[in-house]
Amino acid sequence: MINLLDLDKEQLKGLMGGQSYRGSQIFGWVFGRGVRDIGEMTNLSKQLRQELSEKAVISYPELVRTEVSSDGTEKLAYRLHDGHIIESVLMPGKGQHYSLCISSQVGCAMGCAFCFTATMGFKRNLSVSEIVSQVLSPLNAYPDRQIRNIVFMGMGEPLLNYDNVIKTVRILTDKEGPQFSKRRITISTCGILPKLATLSKDTEAALAVSLNAPSSGIREKIMPVNSKYPLEELLAALKAYQLPNRRRITLEYVLIKGVNDRIRDARELIRILHGLKVKVNLIPFNPWPGCHLRAPDPEAVLAFEEVLRNSPFAVMLRKEKGKDILAACGQLAGHVVNARQEAL
Numbered sequence: 056m057i058n059l060l061d062l063d064k065e066q067l068k069g070l071m072g073g074q075s076y077r078g079s080q081i082f083g084w085v086f087g088r089g090v091r092d093i094g095e096m097t098n099l100s101k102q103l104r105q106e107l108s109e110k111a112v113i114s115y116p117e118l119v120r121t122e123v124s125s126d127g128t129e130k131l132a133y134r135l136h137d138g139h140i141i142e143s144v145l146m147p148g149k150g151q152h153y154s155l156c157i158s159s160q161v162g163c164a165m166g167c168a169f170c171f172t173a174t175m176g177f178k179r180n181l182s183v184s185e186i187v188s189q190v191l192s193p194l195n196a197y198p199d200r201q202i203r204n205i206v207f208m209g210m211g212e213p214l215l216n217y218d219n220v221i222k223t224v225r226i227l228t229d230k231e232g233p234q235f236s237k238r239r240i241t242i243s244t245c246g247i248l249p250k251l252a253t254l255s256k257d258t259e260a261a262l263a264v265s266l267n268a269p270s271s272g273i274r275e276k277i278m279p280v281n282s283k284y285p286l287e288e289l290l291a292a293l294k295a296y297q298l299p300n301r302r303r304i305t306l307e308y309v310l311i312k313g314v315n316d317r318i319r320d321a322r323e324l325i326r327i328l329h330g331l332k333v334k335v336n337l338i339p340f341n342p343w344p345g346c347h348l349r350a351p352d353p354e355a356v357l358a359f360e361e362v363l364r365n366s367p368f369a370v371m372l373r374k375e376k377g378k379d380i381l382a383a384c385g386q387l388a389g390h391v392v393n394a395r396q397e398a399l
């Protein structure tokens with residue numbers, strides 16, 4: 056059986072024998088209105104609905120757990136058809152505005168030392184339906200909440216599930232779908248250079264890069280990806296990245312005690328970022344059980360931030376969200392929810 060949540064508009068049109076009008080109608084029902092039953096598509100004839108039901112379903116992963124933090128952050132856990140569990144985090148911002156952090160893989164192969172997901176290893180990529188349903192589920196369950204920002208910062212490296220992530224963004228930004236603004240969807244990567252080279256051509260979603268170090272020597276200690284795609288090459292790729300006017304790349308920098316949180320690291324960071332259109336998001340490390348890395352001292356965080364404030368780069372210090380339910384950065388049962396807050 057085909058899951059309609061896996062198909063974009065073009066594929067739905069194909070499913071309907073090339074009739075783009077029908078493809079658009081079904082797209083609107085599935086992604087715009089979030090119906091879960093083909094029988095509810097009332098502008099299709101009964102016969103058409105019957106024929107469609109014989110070859111397709113609308114199948115969502117099961118929501119198996121919701122945990123709510125004292126600050127209003129919600130961690131949503133879904134069971135996939137093969138039993139794997141993935142998590143998303145819904146974070147309240149100003150008023151009724153929310154940001155949603157979603158996963159793109161089960162586990163992750165990248166092995167970042169500060170990331171809990173890395174301890175799971177890589178299991179598999181998520182399908183389009185498994186990614187898009189993480190957005191549609193809360194969107195339809197909480198109609199009073201305005202989910203404005205989507206961040207691919209849950210479990211997994213989005214650029215290693217490139218095609219499905221790009222297709223999901225296309226669906227989420229479609230005028231007959233959930234109509235998210237491209238600027239309000241952020242794809243976060245640890246720096247998969249071959250994919251970064253094509254990303255700006257394939258999507259206008261915002262880009263965030265998990266940088267975390269002012270030198271290759273430090274980065275290599277905490278991010279194995281650096282040995283394949285070194286910091287110097289990553290910075291060159293960011294310089295070449297095609298950005299729409301007035302847009303910036305967000306650089307995530309997880310501050311880890313004694314590793315990358317010294318004043319000289321901040322100064323070196325400013326030096327290496329020269330000429331780049333970036334803003335820096337500082338994230339004090341959240342230790343998780345069994346991790347040898349430590350949280351930075353609050354004074355060190357403030358001092359690091361202060362150095363960056365006196366640089367040409369905008370800097371944001373991440374507020375902790377969902378710490379009491381292990382939904383803060385680096386604590387998702389599967390990963391680093393490097394959930395960005397700059398848009399909150």
Ligand code: SF4
Pocket residue numbers: 163164165166167170171172173209210211212244245265390391
């Ligand atoms: S930080 Fe991101 S890329 Fe690194 S291991 Fe965790 S999920 Fe993977």
